[in-house]
Amino acid sequence: xxxxxxxxxxxxxxxxxxxxESRPAPLFPVSDPPEAPLPFGCRAGTDGAPSPFxxxxxxxxxxxxxxxxxxxxxWKLLMSPSFxxxxxVSIDDLRRxxxxxxxxxxxxxxxxxxxxxxxxxxxxxxxxxRDFRRYxxxxxxxxxxxxxxxxxxxxxxxxxxxxxxxxxxxTLAHEFAHEYMDRVWKRTEPLWFAEGVAEYFAxxxxxxxxxxxxxxxxxGLLLLQIDEPLPLAKFLKLGRDEMYGxxxxxHYAQAWSLVHYLFTRDDGTIDLLLRGATPPNVExxxxxxxxxxxxxx
Numbered sequence: 368x369x370x371x372x373x374x375x376x377x378x379x380x381x382x383x384x385x386x387x388e389s390r391p392a393p394l395f396p397v398s399d400p401p402e403a404p405l406p407f408g409c410r411a412g413t414d415g416a417p418s419p420f421x422x423x424x425x426x427x428x429x430x431x432x433x434x435x436x437x438x439x440x441x442w443k444l445l446m447s448p449s450f451x452x453x454x455x456v457s458i459d460d461l462r463r464x465x466x467x468x469x470x471x472x473x474x475x476x477x478x479x480x481x482x483x484x485x486x487x488x489x490x491x492x493x494x495x496x497r498d499f500r501r502y503x504x505x506x507x508x509x510x511x512x513x514x515x516x517x518x519x520x521x522x523x524x525x526x527x528x529x530x531x532x533x534x535x536x537x538t539l540a541h542e543f544a545h546e547y548m549d550r551v552w553k554r555t556e557p558l559w560f561a562e563g564v565a566e567y568f569a570x571x572x573x574x575x576x577x578x579x580x581x582x583x584x585x586x587g588l589l590l591l592q593i594d595e596p597l598p599l600a601k602f603l604k605l606g607r608d609e610m611y612g613x614x615x616x617x618h619y620a621q622a623w624s625l626v627h628y629l630f631t632r633d634d635g636t637i638d639l640l641l642r643g644a645t646p647p648n649v650e651x652x653x654x655x656x657x658x659x660x661x662x663x664x
Contacts (some may be wrong), residue, residue, distance in 0.1 A: 373508045374515045374545040374561060416576030419470040420536060424576075428469065429462040441494075449483070454492030456526050464492055467536060471543045474568065474578045478630075479641065481551035488546055489521040490539075499525035513538050515545040517555055522546050537569045540578075544568040552641045558610045559603055559618075560640055563626030566619055581630060587620030588663055596621045596660075599653040603646060628659040 417424050434445040441455040447465040449472050454461050468490060476483060493499035500509075502523065508514040513524040522542040526535075544565040548554045555561055570584045594617050596602070602621055610618050629636050632655070636647060646652055 373506065373511070373517075374542070374555070374565070418573050419576060419578060420467060420532065420573075425463050425466040428466050432462065432465065434458055434461065449486070450488045450490060452490045452492065454490075454494070454526075455498075456492050456494045460526060461492065464490060464535075464539065467539050468543055470578050471540050471568065472547070474540075474571065474580060475544065475547040475551075478568070478580050479547065479552070479564070480638070481547075481641070483547070483551050486550055488543070488550065489519070491521055491523045493523070493525040494527060496525050496527040499523070499527070513542055515542045515549070517549050520546065520550060540571060540580075541565040541569040548641070554641055554643070557603065558607060559605065559622045559625065562610065562619055563622030563624075566623035567626045567630065570623065581627060583663060584620065584623050584627075587623050588660075590617050590620040591624060591660065592664065596624075599625070599656065600649050603649065624660055624663070625656055627663075628656045631659065 419428075429447070432445060432447050434443055436442070437444055437453070439455075442453060443455070443458055443461060445452045445454075445458065445461040445465055447469055450465050450468050452461050452465045452468070454464070468488070472483070472488065491502075493502065503509055503511050503514065506514070506516050506519075506523070508516070508523075513522070515522045522539075522545070524538055524542070530538075542565070544567075545555070545561060548561060548564060566584065566587070568580045570582045570587075571578045571580045572582045573579070596617070597605075602618075602625075605618065626637075629640075640646070
C-alpha cells in the first residue's frame with residue numbers, strides 16, 4: 368500500500384476540513400501583533416529573548432530569501448538556506464513556514480546530530496483543503512491532516528482556515544522530525560521510534576530565543592493515565608495498522624513518553640536507534656520507563 372510509506376499526523380478528524388478553494392488570510396501580519404502563543408506543552412523562557420516564531424524574528428530571518436512564481440497559476444517557490452518551500456498561499460505565509468522550519472532544522476541538528484550539510488529539505492503548502500485532500504489521496508494519505516512522504520522527501524500541510532500559530536508550530540515540528548530522520552539518518556522505522564521522536568519535537572520549549580525539544584506533553588500523560596499503556600514487549604512490535612488505528616492518540620502518547628525517557632538516559636541509546644540498533648533489554652527498559660512516567664506525573 369502507498370500509505371505504508373507515509374508518516375501521518377492525524378490530530379483532528381478529516382471532517383474538520385472545509386471544502387472549497389477560498390484563500391486563507393495571510394498568517395504573516397502587516398504590523399507587529401502581540402507575540403504568538405506557544406504550542407501545547409511549550410514553555411516560554413524567562414530571559415526576555417524574542418521567540419524565534421515571532422512576527423519580527425520571522426521578518427528578520429527571511430529578509431533576502433529569494434522566491435519566484437511557478438508555472439502553475441498561484442503557486443510560488445521560496446528558497447531559504449536549508450529549504451525549498453512550494454505553495455499556493457501568500458509569499459508571507461511561505462516565509463513564515465520557512466522561518467519556522469529553519470528553527471526546527473537547527474533544533475534537529477542539536478538534538479539528533481547527523482550531517483545535514485548540502486541537503487535541501489522540501490515542504491509543500493496548500494491554501495485549499497480540497498486541493499490538499501486530492502494530493503493526499505494521490506499520495507496514499509487520504510485520512511491525514513498533514514504528512515511526510517519519504518518517496519518525494521517532502522512534508523505536506525494545508526493552511527485553509529487560518530490555523531492557529533500553535534497548530535502550525537506543532538505540525539511543522541512533528542513532520543520535519545520525520546523528514547530529518549529520513550534524509551539524514553535514513554531512518555523511518557521502527558514506527559514507535561519514528562513517531563516518538565516526532566512527538567518529542569512537537570512538544571518543545573523556547574529558551575534563550577531558541578526552540579528546545581522535550582517539553583512535557585500533558586495531554587499525552589493524561590491519556591496514559593486514563594488508559595493503561597501497553598507493555599513494551601507488545602508496544603514495540605505494533606504494526607502500521609495498529610499504530611495508526613483507532614487508538615493512535617494513545618500510541619502516540621506512549622511513543623512520546625518512551626522517547627522522552629530515552630533522551631533523559633543520555634547513554635547513547637538514541638544514537639544507537641538512529642543507527643538501526645534494536646532497543647536494549649526490554650524488561651530493564653520497561654522498569655525505567657514506568658518509573659519515568661510516575662516521575663512526570
